Amino acid sequence: MSRTSKASGIRKTLYEISLEKFATTSRADFRFAPLNTLLLVAFFVVGLVVHLSVHPFTMLAVALSLGSALALSVLLRLTQVWEAVVVLATANCLAVYLELRPESEILIATTVVALLVAPSVQIAYQWERAVLLRFGKFRGLRKSGLFVLVPVIDKVAQFVDQRIRVTDFSAETTLTADTVPVNVDAIAFWMVWDAQKAVLEVEHFDDAVILSAQTALRNAIGKNDLAVLLSERDRLGQEIQKLLDEKTSSWGITTEAVEIRDIIIPKGLEDAMSRQAQAERERQSRIILGTAETEIAEKFARASEHYKNNPVALHLRAMNMVYEGLRQKGSMIIVPSTAVETMGLGALGGLTAFGQGVSPDTAQTETAPTP
Numbered sequence: 410m411s412r413t414s415k416a417s418g419i420r421k422t423l424y425e426i427s428l429e430k431f432a433t434t435s436r437a438d439f440r441f442a443p444l445n446t447l448l449l450v451a452f453f454v455v456g457l458v459v460h461l462s463v464h465p466f467t468m469l470a471v472a473l474s475l476g477s478a479l480a481l482s483v484l485l486r487l488t489q490v491w492e493a494v495v496v497l498a499t500a501n502c503l504a505v506y507l508e509l510r511p512e513s514e515i516l517i518a519t520t521v522v523a524l525l526v527a528p529s530v531q532i533a534y535q536w537e538r539a540v541l542l543r544f545g546k547f548r549g550l551r552k553s554g555l556f557v558l559v560p561v562i563d564k565v566a567q568f569v570d571q572r573i574r575v576t577d578f579s580a581e582t583t584l585t586a587d588t589v590p591v592n593v594d595a596i597a598f599w600m601v602w603d604a605q606k607a608v609l610e611v612e613h614f615d616d617a618v619i620l621s622a623q624t625a626l627r628n629a630i631g632k633n634d635l636a637v638l639l640s641e642r643d644r645l646g647q648e649i650q651k652l653l654d655e656k657t658s659s660w661g662i663t664t665e666a667v668e669i670r671d672i673i674i675p676k677g678l679e680d681a682m683s684r685q686a687q688a689e690r691e692r693q694s695r696i697i698l699g700t701a702e703t704e705i706a707e708k709f710a711r712a713s714e715h716y717k718n719n720p721v722a723l724h725l726r727a728m729n730m731v732y733e734g735l736r737q738k739g740s741m742i743i744v745p746s747t748a749v750e751t752m753g754l755g756a757l758g759g760l761t762a763f764g765q766g767v768s769p770d771t772a773q774t775e776t777a778p779t780p
Contacts (some may be wrong), residue, residue: 445485445530449485454478457470464512494524525560531551531557533556533568544562570601571600577597578597579626580623580630583630584630595668596667598667599664601662604661
């Protein structure tokens with residue numbers, strides 16, 4: 410598929426979505442869906458059949474009837490207001506009368522009936538509620554399924570989606586309690602539980618929810634330090650949710666939850682906090698090392714009490730330490746000459762070397778004191 414075809418497909422999809430959204434707003438009087446198009450075309454086909462059964466067959470009548478059906482379907486799909494219905498019906502009836510008089514009465518009646526009846530049949534989806542106005546006054550809510558409008562008199566003020574909605578909002582360059590500028594991104598989960606209040610008491614309730622959420626987020630940021638924002642996101646989200654729900658509950662809207670997605674701090678402050686954390690870890694490691702040295706010193710002090718009045722035990726401990734050192738291959742130990750004489754390290758070195766396959770002379774040389 411070429412790039413041009415992809416781009417045209419995307420534009421077409423966005424156009425269809427915009428038409429659907431327009432039909433659910435207060436600017437549209439009704440929603441002209443595929444069912445309405447089918448009804449409109451069916452009325453024109455039936456009118457054409459009746460006309461041809463009464464009057465002689467002419468291609469002009471066929472072209473006017475089917476062409477009017479297709480053109481009116483497209484125009485009503487684009488406009489979706491009663492003013493367009495009245496104007497288009499008048500223009501089409503005038504064109505048929507001028508082209509087919511005096512044999513135009515059936516097609517004119519067909520045009521009037523089709524343009525008044527086809528938009529009057531409405532469908533609300535399972536998750537929607539339709540707010541109906543009659544002569545500008547609230548008439549009632551229409552639940553999901555088929556319902557009928559009185560032509561020109563009735564108006565669907567809005568089709569309200571009652572599913573849980575997800576709205577993202579942010580607070581840019583907002584100062585915390587310790588004067589740190591931060592950018593915070595969050596999302597809110599909310600739903601409309603009373604369509605009548607949401608439509609009749611708030612002009613644009615979705616915009617009102619977003620702006621209220623941004624205000625609550627800024628207030629929460631200004632009351633807390635940066636450290637609290639970074640470590641207590643859940644508590645901050647609950648605080649914003651509570652403030653937002655208190656405001657929107659009177660509009661028939663409930664805020665289910667607010668979640669903080671990201672907190673962005675200045676780059677310079679981020680580097681400073683990283684250095685601070687590194688210094689804190691270094692300080693803790695030094696404290697742990699000093700504590701270990703203190704405990705080792707205490708253990709040595711307690712051990713010295715046992716060796717102080719027992720020279721034989723001290724002698725054996727020294728010999729064991731030298732023996733453990735000589736067991737390591739290629740190791741060299743320098744000890745005082747007095748220790749060599751008193752502990753018999755020459756013999757000890759010979760035994761160790763014999764166990765490792767080294768001559769006693771070599772072991773004696775390795776353990777001999779430096780002159």
